[in-house]
Amino acid sequence: MSAPHSGYRLLDIPFGAGPLADEVLLTPAIQEPVACLWRTAPGLVVPRTYAARPEFAAVRADFAARGCPIHVRQSGGGVVPQGPGILNLSLAQVFAGRPLDHAEALYRHLCALISDALAVFGIEARAQPVEGSFCDGRYNLAVPSPDRKIAGTAQVWRRIPGHAPDRHVGLVHALILAQGDPAELTARANALEAALGSSRRYDADRITTLDRLLPPDEHPDFPSALEARLQETLRARSPLPTTAPARPRPEP
Template sequence: MIQDHLLTLMPPSIELNTGEDPLDATRNILLDDEWAREVGRQDRMPTVRVWRHAPVRGLVVSKRDVAGPKGEAAMATMDRLGWPILVRPTGGTAVPHGPGVLNFSLLFPRTKDKVTTDAYYQLLCQPMLDWFTSMGLVATTGAVPGSYCDGNYNVLVDGKKVVGTAQAWRGGLAGTKSRHPGYVLAHACIVVDVDMMEATDVINRFYEEVGDPYRVDASTSTSLADALNKVQPGQTYSAATAQKDFVTFLERYYRSAGIAVHVRS
């Protein structure tokens, strides 16, 4: 469960939203920033979003990864290879996306509380840890050298990465009186059913194209479907099923913590 010191960061009322564009992958990514700006202006309730990419596979990268002529050339090459590049507003390195990936975003207003990025990462990761545990999986957070988009707040199952996380803070304190009302966008990319050997090869090819020595190792990661299959042999698990399961879990989870939850799609 969410620890008491983190509960103070949770708004008393949230929107739990599964809204997504079924055709436009770029639009799906940009919705996080668009809705978060509305949250900062108080035009939208603080939002927890559980969403899937449009059914096209590719890589999501930061703006830094594709800066300059080499980045533009690499994007064209990856597009020809059938792995188009999409750019996200948060930092970090490349992550796979597509129909086998589920995304989890916290879109919250900036507050006066003295708070660290670590606290928001914990607020993001704890529900996933508890969800995985409820499935009979052994889940933790931590860095895994050699994994894609590595960081201290990867979510791991049996020591292998299943979830990558990223975070962005924008503007100042939220509210209608602020000239640039701010928000916190904390995001998780849950690999539900992806061939990580292939995805790793593609990530490495991308960084080769941009002239970056960064490389990842496929043995450091797994998918949620593969992890579940070890505890429930013969189990199949799709991102669509995971989305339904996780939304049901989150609705109970947040309400049990005393938070009002409004489910929308």
Template sequence: MTSPFPPADPTPPGVGRWRFEIERDAAPAAERLRAEEALLERVRDGEPPTCGIWQAARAIVVPRPWTDLPAFAEAAAGMEARGWPVLPRLSGGTPVPQMPGVLNLSFVYPVASNLWSLEAAYRHLVEPLRHATRDFGVEAEVGEVTGSLCAGRFDLAIGGRKFVGTAQRRRSGGRPGLTVILAHATLWIAPDLDLACAAVADFLTALGRPVDFRPETMTTLAAELGPSRPADRLIAEFTDALRRVIDDARPP
């Protein structure tokens, strides 16, 4: 798999240290999404660069324009009746599942508006994830996995199968010349991926949309490591590893 990052793309020097907000329990997804939006506004208003690590309860998260589709209300009601609320997000792409075992990483920080390209900000997001994964004896590659859920150029894969999805949003900062970046990664650490894929497929079918992903193109860290670690333990250990790696870095 070829990395989308050009070799000469630099990582700018940083200033200060990250503040952490770590939520280890899986709260309702709507609550977690609201908290992420609020964090973006707080950093825009002057709070320090913040790293959020969190889990959410079951949900299917879709780009906001999907809520205008003719069949959306009926399809969403059917999924919610099955325990899968359908929630909008501001970033693009296609539906993605949230559930226990899915770990989310949110980097929120201000930069000079002309400082970082999209690619540089994605590098800043995925490199700590690669280092943390390496702590478990697993090598992750950067690049798009054709046929995976919400495939993107800056996803992470293990052995050619996707296990991390990424997204990015930018807003004008609270001061002229500043941009606030929300860089988000969704990590499949130990979810029931078959269950999640089936839920997304059923939702797409109810919408009259094609099911254009294949479950065999995706994996979880738990599946790669084998049954030696219980899911809760693996999630806790990966959260701790991720914090250690990020704490050694500086925000931009």
């Protein structure tokens, strides 16, 4: 008898499913750890805090009329672009206990998984903030010398109906800048901030796309090769333990 599968079950998400497609993982994750790699059409995605602004509805309609729809996601963070050249990776599984006890480990797990896949292509990446990049956070993935963001991450948690109150599904997402023009991606995010009357602006020099880190004659099919490598890693990598490690007792 073959050994039980220990990695993630990969789910297919059609291209037309949209930039909130990974939220469909929340239900199947109740049964087993699941993951998906997906792409979507051009647009912008924002957290719910943006949707609460008085100007948001009018700005959203204007951007949609110009071919740049704005979608509101459940996870936190800031504004991010979607579209050609951007690869999304999402993981979801059940945890016992408080989400706060698992959140950091889940971020580190996702960042390590992507970093391991990138190492095959000779790209060194590490988790860190990159001031000036859009949707900056402690668990960006960045390349050094100089530090530039190549992926951003976010989480969402849901209590499981009909289960113990401490049972939650944790979903973590990475937006990976595989290809594209950093100036154009940043300009889209800046245009939204300006339209909403925000003084926040992002610097295109604080991000880069992965294809720019490779010699032109190497890995001509890089985005597809990266996706294949990530699929292999997901199938082989064990999900996190359901229960968080016990906290040390304070000294008497």
